[in-house]
Amino acid sequence: MRQADLARQAGISASYLNLIEHNRRRIGGKLLNDIARALDVEPAALSEGAAVDLIATLRDTAEASRASEPEVDRVEEFAGRFPGWARLIDTQARRIEALERSVEALSDRLTHDPFLQTSLHEVLSKVTAIRSTAAILTEAAGIDPEWQARFHRNLHEDSRSLAESSRALVAYLDTTADVDRTRLAPHEEVEAWLDDLGWRLPDGASADDMLSENAFGSRAGRLLAQHWLGRFATDAAAMPHELYAEARAASPDPAALARRFGVDVAAVLRRWALVPDETSSGLVICDGSGTMTLRKAIDGFPMPRFGAACPLWPLYRALAGPGVPIRSVVEHPGRRPQRFLTFASAAASRPAGFDGPVVHEATLLILPDPPPDAPAEPIGTSCRICPREACVARREPSILLDVL
Amino acid sequence: MGGTVLLIEDEPNIMEAMRFILSRDGWHVHCHSDGATALDAVRQRDPDVVVLDVMLPNRSGYDILRDLRGDPATAALPVLMLTARGQKRDREMAERHGASLFMTKPFSNAEVLDSLRHLLGREGAA
Numbered sequence: 001m002r003q004a005d006l007a008r009q010a011g012i013s014a015s016y017l018n019l020i021e022h023n024r025r026r027i028g029g030k031l032l033n034d035i036a037r038a039l040d041v042e043p044a045a046l047s048e049g050a051a052v053d054l055i056a057t058l059r060d061t062a063e064a065s066r067a068s069e070p071e072v073d074r075v076e077e078f079a080g081r082f083p084g085w086a087r088l089i090d091t092q093a094r095r096i097e098a099l100e101r102s103v104e105a106l107s108d109r110l111t112h113d114p115f116l117q118t119s120l121h122e123v124l125s126k127v128t129a130i131r132s133t134a135a136i137l138t139e140a141a142g143i144d145p146e147w148q149a150r151f152h153r154n155l156h157e158d159s160r161s162l163a164e165s166s167r168a169l170v171a172y173l174d175t176t177a178d179v180d181r182t183r184l185a186p187h188e189e190v191e192a193w194l195d196d197l198g199w200r201l202p203d204g205a206s207a208d209d210m211l212s213e214n215a216f217g218s219r220a221g222r223l224l225a226q227h228w229l230g231r232f233a234t235d236a237a238a239m240p241h242e243l244y245a246e247a248r249a250a251s252p253d254p255a256a257l258a259r260r261f262g263v264d265v266a267a268v269l270r271r272w273a274l275v276p277d278e279t280s281s282g283l284v285i286c287d288g289s290g291t292m293t294l295r296k297a298i299d300g301f302p303m304p305r306f307g308a309a310c311p312l313w314p315l316y317r318a319l320a321g322p323g324v325p326i327r328s329v330v331e332h333p334g335r336r337p338q339r340f341l342t343f344a345s346a347a348a349s350r351p352a353g354f355d356g357p358v359v360h361e362a363t364l365l366i367l368p369d370p371p372p373d374a375p376a377e378p379i380g381t382s383c384r385i386c387p388r389e390a391c392v393a394r395r396e397p398s399i400l401l402d403v404l
Numbered sequence: 405m406g407g408t409v410l411l412i413e414d415e416p417n418i419m420e421a422m423r424f425i426l427s428r429d430g431w432h433v434h435c436h437s438d439g440a441t442a443l444d445a446v447r448q449r450d451p452d453v454v455v456l457d458v459m460l461p462n463r464s465g466y467d468i469l470r471d472l473r474g475d476p477a478t479a480a481l482p483v484l485m486l487t488a489r490g491q492k493r494d495r496e497m498a499e500r501h502g503a504s505l506f507m508t509k510p511f512s513n514a515e516v517l518d519s520l521r522h523l524l525g526r527e528g529a530a
Contacts, residue, residue: 121459124488125415128510132421135513140428147424154417 009038032080054090055079060336061093097334104302104385119169126162130155188305189221190228191295199274199296201229203236228294235271238263244275254343254365255325265325265345269365281367282340284315288360298366300338304382311393312379315364318344322360331376333387341370406431407452407524412442412468413486414460422455425513431520439463443471446478453482453523455516456503458494466501473502482523486511 007017011034020035036042055075062070071078079086133151136143143151193216201210207229216222239261247260254268261268273283273296282298295303303309309316314328326344331337346362370376380386383396406429413419414437423433436445439460446454454472458465465485472478485498485506498506505519 118459121488124509125418129415129417129421131510132425132513132516133417136421136424139513140425150420151424154420158417 006035006038010034051079054086057090057093058086061089104381115172116169119165119172122165123162123169126158126165130158130162133158186218186220186224187293187295189216189218190225193221193225194228194296201232201236201274203241205233207233232270232274235263235267235274238267239271239275241275244271248272248275254345264347265343266347266361266363269343269345269363272365279368281365283366284309284313284364286315286319286362288319288358290316290319293361298340298368300368301332301340301366302381304385309382310380310386311383311395312377312391313364314342314344314377315362318346318364319360319362320346322346322348329370329374329376330379333378333380339370339376341367341374343367406520408432408434408449409453409455409520410434410436410446410449410451411455412436412439412445412460412465413455413457414438415457421513422516425517426520429517437461439465439468442468446472446481451481453484453520455484455486455520458485458487458498466497469498469501469503484519484523 003017004014007014010017010031012031058075058079059072062072062075133154137148137151137155207226210229211222211225216225244257244261247257251257254265254272257268258265270283270285273281280298281296282301283294283296284292284303285294286292290308292303292309297303314326314330318324318326323346328342328344329339330342331339343365344362346360348358348360350356351359378388378391380388380391383394384398386394386398388394389398406426409426409431411419411422411433413422413435416437419435419437423435426433434445434449434451436442437460440462442456442460442463456465456469460468469483469485472481472483482504483502485503486509487494487498487506488509495506504523507515507519
């Protein structure tokens with residue numbers, strides 16, 4: 001059917017139909033039915049796709065609104081009658097979501113980044129010294145020539161030092177424009193290196209084969225990578241790739257797999273994250289202090305870069321009960337809350353023998369697509385950037401509540 | 405005429421400038437730059453007022469302040485805290501740990517003198 005014929009049958013102009021076809025005008029009600037009838041299709045077929053997305057975003061935006069009470073039950077009518085406004089709200093909602101993510105990342109960085117804190121302190125200290133010294137030289141009368149010379153020398157030193165500190169700070173901010181890829185701590189170097197490899201480590205590869213000379217900026221990063229490669233190699237020896245993948249496909253239960261291979265549950269969880277299948281997986285390992293020692297990221301499950309994570313993560317519950325595996329469905333907050341199936345397990349050991357200290361370690365495996373009807377436990381990333389205002393486990397107020 | 409002030413600050417040129425302006429204002433000035441031994445310096449110098457930087461090598465100014473407040477001999481000692489950040493959180497931290505006053509870098513010489521005179525109840529003196 002020609003466009004002009006369709007427009008005529010629907011009782012609209014060809015140019016208006018053109019706008020509708022290019023998704024520049026939202027339609028609903030009678031017009032939608034008329035066009036559907038002319039095309040001999042169900043009206044729902046025409047309103048699927050972009051329109052469904054738009055309405056879903058509008059609905060999410062309305063539900064997230066604290067300040068007003070939009071008429072959620074009339075969202076389709078609104079999108080149909082005011083398509084331009086609806087798209088504007090959609091665009092703004094997406095922009096706000098992106099800005100929220102930036103605020104979270106930047107806040108995390110400003111609050112916890114030791115390099116940034118030290119650099120800013122250094123710059124402000126130099127500025128203070130220069131301001132104070134310059135004021136003495138210009139305001140105080142009758143300064144001894146020897147003191148004058150000393151203050152001039154101090155000004156010169158501080159100016160030079162300030163220039164260097166500023167340059168270093170700007171270079172740092174430049175190189176860390178992509179906040180996800182900033183490499184500061186050794187464990188971050190290891191994670192970035194594993195990310196680059198896609199967390200794919202061939203069974204039987206030795207640490208020397210895997211670790212090229214230039215892969216790490218620090219010796220600590222390299223040593224840490226050797227440590228993890230050693231553990232992964234032990235896991236791989238106990239659970240060879242083919243056998244493990246086959247067993248997991250037959251029974252995706254970490255406890256059953258642990259029994260099958262004669263290893264602890266944590267080893268199965270680590271192996272899960274390194275043996276690929278059609279779905280992605282995230283992994284977090286922490287020590288007895290709760291400090292994360294290894295993180296494999298997964299979309300929709302943000303992990304704090306510095307400081308402690310949400311106290312409600314099953315990882316910490318596992319830490320409180322070593323030896324008891326925990327299976328949970330968790331939900332991250334946000335305009336589009338995301339759910340995950342998680343398995344957690346912790347172990348206590350005495351690596352130095354019975355007289356040595358007890359060392360704890362907890363492991364959390366994060367998988368997408370949990371059972372749809374399973375009740376989910378609400379969790380967050382970390383209190384500072386979590387919007388769950390009334391959370392009983394909150395340890396500090398969220399900046400999101402103040403800023404947004 | 406001022407009293408005795410102990411400057412605990414690790415930036416040498418801030419220390420020198422402050423020593424100069426405070427000395428000219430009539431204060432007797434002692435300086436110390438290491439966080440780990442700052443408490444000993446306070447006990448040894450027995451100042452009328454302490455100017456304490458928050459970020460010091462080996463020990464934070466907040467920890468030093470907490471110990472000063474925990475010791476009956478120094479619990480009431482006026483302490484002016486210097487912070488490089490003007491965030492509300494830092495101000496709250498300084499207040500929670502018992503700072504008498506706090507100043508945010510970069511400050512002016514006049515602010516330093518006014519603050520110390522205020523701490524010793526000598527506004528308008530000079």
